[in-house]
Amino acid sequence: MKVHKIIEGCLNKDKKSWDIFVEKYSKLIYWAIRKRLSASSFKSSQDDIDYIFQEVFLLILQGDKLGQLKDIKTIASWLVVVASNKTVDFIRRKIKENEKLVVDIPVLKDDKFEEELHKRDLLNVLGNIIDTLPNKEKIVISFNIIEGRTHKEIAEITAMPVNTVSTIIARTKEKVKKGLEKIGLKDL
Amino acid sequence: MRKIEEYFKNYLKKEVSNSKNTPQCLSEESIIDYLENKLDNQKRKDIEKHLSQCNFCLSQLNLVFEAKKSNIRNIGDNVPVRLINKAKLLINNGKNTIGKGGVSRMKKNLFLTGSIIFFIISFLLPKYFIQCLVVTLVLSVRWAFESENGRTLIMVFDSWRRHSHDEDNQVSNCLKDRFKSPRL
Numbered sequence: 595m596k597v598h599k600i601i602e603g604c605l606n607k608d609k610k611s612w613d614i615f616v617e618k619y620s621k622l623i624y625w626a627i628r629k630r631l632s633a634s635s636f637k638s639s640q641d642d643i644d645y646i647f648q649e650v651f652l653l654i655l656q657g658d659k660l661g662q663l664k665d666i667k668t669i670a671s672w673l674v675v676v677a678s679n680k681t682v683d684f685i686r687r688k689i690k691e692n693e694k695l696v697v698d699i700p701v702l703k704d705d706k707f708e709e710e711l712h713k714r715d716l717l718n719v720l721g722n723i724i725d726t727l728p729n730k731e732k733i734v735i736s737f738n739i740i741e742g743r744t745h746k747e748i749a750e751i752t753a754m755p756v757n758t759v760s761t762i763i764a765r766t767k768e769k770v771k772k773g774l775e776k777i778g779l780k781d782l
Numbered sequence: 783m784r785k786i787e788e789y790f791k792n793y794l795k796k797e798v799s800n801s802k803n804t805p806q807c808l809s810e811e812s813i814i815d816y817l818e819n820k821l822d823n824q825k826r827k828d829i830e831k832h833l834s835q836c837n838f839c840l841s842q843l844n845l846v847f848e849a850k851k852s853n854i855r856n857i858g859d860n861v862p863v864r865l866i867n868k869a870k871l872l873i874n875n876g877k878n879t880i881g882k883g884g885v886s887r888m889k890k891n892l893f894l895t896g897s898i899i900f901f902i903i904s905f906l907l908p909k910y911f912i913q914c915l916v917v918t919l920v921l922s923v924r925w926a927f928e929s930e931n932g933r934t935l936i937m938v939f940d941s942w943r944r945h946s947h948d949e950d951n952q953v954s955n956c957l958k959d960r961f962k963s964p965r966l
Contacts, residue, residue: 612873616866622849624861629845644865651869668814674849675810678842729827729834736837741844751847752830753819 598666605660616651619673623650626677636685650680723773727766730754734762808832808839817846897921 600618603611627646631638653659653676663672724732733752737743745763749756808816808829815821816829833840849857897918904914 607873609873613870616869620861620866620869621859622857624859624865625857626845626849628859629848633841633845644862647861647865648868648872651872655872662810664811665814668818671814671817671846671850672810674846675813675842678845679810682838727834729830732834733830733840736840737844740837741841743844743847747847747851751817751843753826 597669601660601663601666601669604655607655612655619670620647622670622673623647623677626674627681630678630681631685634682634685636688638685642684642688646677646681646684649684650677653680719773719776720770723766723770727769731762731766734759735766738763806832807836808842813839813843813846817843817850893921893925897925 600611600615604615624643624647627643627650631643654673659676663669724735727735730752734748734754737748737751738745743751745756745759748754749759752759812829816826821829833843900914900918900921904911904918907914
């Protein structure tokens, strides 16, 4: 059965099409949920994964969610985003329920006070440097540092030449180094 | 420099954890279109402006890229069978009964239409009047039993038949008393 037939069947609430759809995209949705959960600092259980998994399929089945898909060729990518959004909603809801913050602000203890202060200085410098970067450079450096993407991959995502990406990364790192030297941090 | 990168990474990761999706965040389509390089320059710039300020959308973009890169069709671990079966059942549970319901609704209307047609035919073909009338009766009974109204009527009749009339008499006596009382 072709993808557009499956989608059409699912929109018409056809049981056979739905079964094929679930079989076909379960793995991808499951992967996206787990990936999103592992990227956050939220401690999740298998029950949480099971719950989100069902929620994603329910969201797709109910209402007009599947009807919002413009290009059937991109359904897999679309499902990844839908599953990821649903996971983030779940995390947020759970955090609200538990009244707990994702990132705990550390309590400063006497012996660690200087170390923390030093770290915070460093983070302020990094923050200031990132804020001064142009939009595209900020995206490039974020992909490189946070997600660990290679220069080639970033070039693919941002549709920029690899050389440009490499130059941006080298230049930004140099800026960071100089910024840190200004506040007397040379030995890092 | 490695330590700087580590701090840099921690800083940006912290930003991601604190980031929230806002109404201005990119839609599913925008993220995909950006990655597929389907956008014009202006739209692309707008998205990049948002991506530079929103770590949430940046991480969404990264996730889709990773899925595409790892061959989207064969991605991921095996999903527990019980989860797949449960998801399949979503179309049949109380929330979504359109699948089978649509067919049974058609069937019910078929009985009704059939009974009307045979009723008309019984007058058109006097030779088969009795036969057609019997078919009409059978189809009507089927329709009455299949339709919800018919079932409700049967239930009401059944409960009325089984119900003891003591309570009814009690209620009617109470009402009679009230009407007779001087207060009213």
